[in-house]
Amino acid sequence: MTNSSSWSNTSAVCRLEWCASPAFAWLVRIAGGLAALAPLNSQLDWGASLPLAAAALLWSMRLATSLASAPPLALVLPHDALRPALVDGGQAAGLTLAWRGPLLVLRGVDAGGRRFARVGLPDCIDACMRRELRLAWRARQPARPTASMAP
Secondary structure, eight states: OOOOOOOOOOOOEEEEEEEEOHHHHHHHHHHHHHHHHHHHHHSOOHHHHHHHHHHHHHHHHHHHHHHHHHHEEEEESSSSTTTTTTETTTEEEEEEEEEEEEEEOOOOOOOOOOOOEEEEEEEEEEHHHHHHHHHHHHHSSOOOOOSSSSO
């Protein structure tokens, strides 16, 4: 009798609780502060540059607050491309995942027809979950066609 266990071709489902990233909210606040300095350092008169600076600062604070207070997103990503991805228990359409170094951007349309986007940094998604998400995402992508001739 062998000691090896039976292997299966099916992989487990990737389940991920995607929380808001406090680091990204702080980056938005810093960018808003720098955007507020831009009109002040330009050659505009003070009557035009002060309202622009105030608007940039207030808009970035509002955006950072809404990003930080976003509810967690429950993502279920089957490794099989035939099964739909689930976002908060409903099917998601047009799901895209962009990797930009340590930054992850997930976009799609939920079951209610509302667009959503979540940004993930290493402070909200640890390395193990990032790897699991990467493997599940690659398994869902169609295979690249092979070249018909040598380059």
